[in-house]
Amino acid sequence: xxxxxxxxxxxxxxxxHNSTLSSTHPCAYSWKNKTPTSKGRFSVSCSSSSQAYDxxxxxxxxxxxxIARHFLVSSDLSVAVVDKxxxxxxxxxxxQGHLWMVNKTPGSATWDLASRSHQLWxxxxxxxxxxxxxxMVELGWKQSGSLLIGRTDAESxxxxxxxxxxxxxxxxxxxxxxxxxxxxxxxxxxDKDSAAAFLPDDCQIDAYRTVAxxxxxxxxxxxxxxxxxxxxxxxxxxxxxxxxxxxxxxxxSKNTIYSKKAVIVAAGxxxxxxxxxxxxxxxxxxxxxxxPRKGHLLVVQNFNFLxxxxxxxxxxxxxxxxxxxxESPDHQKNLSVSMVASIDAAGNLLLGSSRxxxxxxTNLDESVVSYIWKRVGEFFPKxxxxxxxxxxxxxxxxxxxxxxxxxxxxxxxxxxGLSNVYLAAGHEGSGLLMALGTAEMIVEMVLGYPxxxxxxxxxxxxxLV
Ligand SMILES: Cc1cc2nc3c(=O)[nH]c(=O)nc-3n(C[C@H](O)[C@H](O)[C@H](O)COP(=O)(O)OP(=O)(O)OC[C@H]3O[C@@H](n4cnc5c(N)ncnc54)[C@H](O)[C@@H]3O)c2cc1C
Numbered sequence: 001x002x003x004x005x006x007x008x009x010x011x012x013x014x015x016x017h018n019s020t021l022s023s024t025h026p027c028a029y030s031w032k033n034k035t036p037t038s039k040g041r042f043s044v045s046c047s048s049s050s051q052a053y054d055x056x057x058x059x060x061x062x063x064x065x066x067i068a069r070h071f072l073v074s075s076d077l078s079v080a081v082v083d084k085x086x087x088x089x090x091x092x093x094x095x096q097g098h099l100w101m102v103n104k105t106p107g108s109a110t111w112d113l114a115s116r117s118h119q120l121w122x123x124x125x126x127x128x129x130x131x132x133x134x135x136m137v138e139l140g141w142k143q144s145g146s147l148l149i150g151r152t153d154a155e156s157x158x159x160x161x162x163x164x165x166x167x168x169x170x171x172x173x174x175x176x177x178x179x180x181x182x183x184x185x186x187x188x189x190x191d192k193d194s195a196a197a198f199l200p201d202d203c204q205i206d207a208y209r210t211v212a213x214x215x216x217x218x219x220x221x222x223x224x225x226x227x228x229x230x231x232x233x234x235x236x237x238x239x240x241x242x243x244x245x246x247x248x249x250x251x252x253s254k255n256t257i258y259s260k261k262a263v264i265v266a267a268g269x270x271x272x273x274x275x276x277x278x279x280x281x282x283x284x285x286x287x288x289x290x291x292p293r294k295g296h297l298l299v300v301q302n303f304n305f306l307x308x309x310x311x312x313x314x315x316x317x318x319x320x321x322x323x324x325x326x327e328s329p330d331h332q333k334n335l336s337v338s339m340v341a342s343i344d345a346a347g348n349l350l351l352g353s354s355r356x357x358x359x360x361x362t363n364l365d366e367s368v369v370s371y372i373w374k375r376v377g378e379f380f381p382k383x384x385x386x387x388x389x390x391x392x393x394x395x396x397x398x399x400x401x402x403x404x405x406x407x408x409x410x411x412x413x414x415x416x417g418l419s420n421v422y423l424a425a426g427h428e429g430s431g432l433l434m435a436l437g438t439a440e441m442i443v444e445m446v447l448g449y450p451x452x453x454x455x456x457x458x459x460x461x462x463x464l465v
Contacts, residue, residue, distance in 0.1 A: 051080075051228075052257075053078045053079060053228070053260070055080070055261055056079075056262075057079060058263065058266065059266035060081050061092040062207065062431055064267075065081065067443070068227070069439065071443055072218055082230040084234035090268045092268075093208070095431065096297055096350050097350070098146065098202070098204050099432065099433045100199070100433065101118055101199055103313060109408070109457040112454065114430065114437070116437040117433055117435065117436045120440065121436055124436065139206065140207075140208075140209040142204050144309070144342065144343075145310045146311045146313065147176070147198050147310050147313070148197040149194065149312055149313065149314050150315040151314075163197045174198045181195065185310065185312070187380055188380060206345055215229075230254075230257065233254050238251070240282065247259065259420070261420065262422060263421045265423050268431075269291065269360075271403065271411075271426070288426070289405065290403050291404045292404070293402040294355070294356050294361065294399065295353055295354055295399070295402055296352070296399055297351070298395060298396075300348060300394055300395050301347075301396070306383065312340070313340045314340075316338055334358070336356070337375050338352075339379050356368070370388060404428045410434065410438065411459075412441055413445060414460065416460060424438050424439075441455050
């Protein structure tokens, strides 16, 4: 396990690597030249230029930003982060924030990465506390525990088996029969067939607060010339070295950003199409089958209409059943809606979650929001007395495109044939959970450190020349 000190920013580390960047460079991050963007965030205003960093990260979602953070806090390398927009504009901004193991399966391909990441989040929380800060304020952190809810005999059996497996894997897990469950969640509809798997150590973060915290950590390295952000600046192409064929720079719409050691592409659901675009000019084709899987998250602000003590997920979530038959117009054939509910650190009710394949479309679909509300009402009958239309003043909907991989595993590792380019994408509905483990894995690969988690299942496959 990484020691606490390796996870904290070391203000004494000064880059020996970033020779061309100085704090007076027009693109160096500085609080003086920050300008509000249309989304109310701050970005660095850059004139067209070129400069060099050890590591260039493409994508400022939770995966790209945590990778940048891990390089900054555990090495003396300099890092640039590039995004076509701003952090939280991708899937990250719609994330419900659950760092849950209750829906993960011991022995599956992603289990070790998920558990390592879960552990790293807890270590980060501990380090925040040791600095005298409150992780609830910094990350929106809550350890409220998770309940996976079953409503039939068959689901109860599945939950019993899951609890056994989770306990054998070393987690604290309990099987709750209906009488235990109603004590934990008095407002939940519970009958004799109801049951749950309960993981008291499962926790949640707020994606926005967490991203802001990670950005704050990363920016603490800017004054040393080790960190720069290039936001609202899409990557257009890679520039390859004539001598060894490696990628030596990332060309954005405004800048040429040279990389001395590695380029990490963490562009979420855009990773596949981006890599194809970047490779086309070289007669190469890298097929990364990551697809956008749209999700709506309904947020009801300052919610106190019912009691919800833990985070809840229906057992059927594990199957993502599609809405079919008379309920579903043709265009929603792919839609699945499962009940996932929690209260965040600010007291907002978060209700998910929907899944559908509709390309890169991120338009609000009110019918999906209604499905979510209806589904949650089947578990919390009190909500049925509250029409969705009454909540128009207090509700928001967040929409994001999960980076879906058909084999259910993210892709993390070097691109065959281009040893200094790495991919880190395809975490679908678990990118917040798996971010810290992914970041550690990428840093270990780039720096040649021994791996804490076997990365073989996540290797980038198939380069066609
Ligand atoms: C409704 C919903 C609920 C979810 N709930 C949870 C949860 O409870 N727990 C959990 O662990 N996960 C959850 N997830 C999943 C999680 O949000 C994602 O897995 C995660 O955010 C993916 O992060 P990312 O950094 O890979 O992608 P993104 O956040 O999408 O970031 C990719 C970035 O790449 C940038 N980019 C794209 N193309 C370019 C380019 N050409 N040049 C430069 N930049 C580019 C984009 O602008 C974007 O900022 C949820 C997702 C949704 C939609």
